[in-house]
Amino acid sequence: MSASVPPAPPVLVFDSGAGGMSVARQIRCLLPWLPVCFVADDAGFPYGDWPEEALTAHCVELLARLVDELRPCAVVIACNTASTLVLAPLRARVSIPVVGTVPAIKPAAERSRSGLVTVLATPATVIRDYTFDLIRRFAPDTAITLVGARRLAGLAEDLVAGREVDLSVLAEEIAPCFVEKNGARTDVVVLACTHYPLLLPQLMKVAPWEVDWLDPAPAIARRLANVLGEAAMFPQAGAALPAGADRVIATTGTDMSRLLALLAHPG
Numbered sequence: 273m274s275a276s277v278p279p280a281p282p283v284l285v286f287d288s289g290a291g292g293m294s295v296a297r298q299i300r301c302l303l304p305w306l307p308v309c310f311v312a313d314d315a316g317f318p319y320g321d322w323p324e325e326a327l328t329a330h331c332v333e334l335l336a337r338l339v340d341e342l343r344p345c346a347v348v349i350a351c352n353t354a355s356t357l358v359l360a361p362l363r364a365r366v367s368i369p370v371v372g373t374v375p376a377i378k379p380a381a382e383r384s385r386s387g388l389v390t391v392l393a394t395p396a397t398v399i400r401d402y403t404f405d406l407i408r409r410f411a412p413d414t415a416i417t418l419v420g421a422r423r424l425a426g427l428a429e430d431l432v433a434g435r436e437v438d439l440s441v442l443a444e445e446i447a448p449c450f451v452e453k454n455g456a457r458t459d460v461v462v463l464a465c466t467h468y469p470l471l472l473p474q475l476m477k478v479a480p481w482e483v484d485w486l487d488p489a490p491a492i493a494r495r496l497a498n499v500l501g502e503a504a505m506f507p508q509a510g511a512a513l514p515a516g517a518d519r520v521i522a523t524t525g526t527d528m529s530r531l532l533a534l535l536a537h538p539g
């Protein structure tokens with residue numbers, strides 16, 4: 273990039289904690305020239321425990337304020353629990369593109385051969401109208417099992433913080449995902465919380481049989497690229513990202529350099 277071209281305005285990637293990093297890393301791979309400003313609302317974690325109205329008001333206010341302060345080119349709500357509530361009111365409030373993360377029910381139904389699909393999410397996401405609507409529209413003939421896991425997002429936070437993940441707790445949490453019916457078995461598990469892909473190696477280790485774990489993060493990064501007009505409007509596209517262009521902010525003010533390191537080495 274020539275010295276006269278400043279870095280592109282960042283994309284604001286938002287979650288309740290480290291989970292949104294599973295999405296931010298895919299954005300980094302696909303759009304390596306685009307600065308990421310990752311905001312972890314760790315003061316509000318876990319979103320899975322919040323009542324709907326309170327979470328909607330909280331996220332819309334916080335995101336509208338962040339858009340004012342940080343002037344991003346787009347917002348990616350890298351959180352299913354928030355996206356299933358906040359997308360419409362936030363789009364009505366801000367004038368930049370807002371990309372959401374919602375349970376990948378359509379691709380799961382298309383991919384399943386057994387017709388038995390599980391949606392693994394927070395306890396809040398599995399009772400949302402948004403989720404039931406996706407099932408009605410895109411998977412009317414698929415047997416969907418909804419599993420609201422209470423402790424998985426916390427285990428992912430443990431992992432990122434360098435604490436040991438208790439595999440027996442993990443195994444208990446995912447046991448209801450695995451269904452056998454009339455000789456058929458669950459063959460696709462939708463990771464409908466952005467924290468869960470961070471635990472993928474551990475999930476594979478404790479799963480009673482092999483399944484397709486569907487992580488929507490690559491599709492979300494592609495969606496962002498599309499809404500940004502495939503980067504045509506950015507003179508920085510294709511150029512190296514200047515050092516220090518990425519940021520990670522925690523709403524508690526906690527130091528988040530460990531997350532910045534995850535972004536710097538997407539793998």
Ligand code: DGL
Binds near residue numbers: 291465466
């Ligand atoms: N990462 C969030 C999601 O995708 C939720 C984790 C939480 O705060 O409960 O749903």
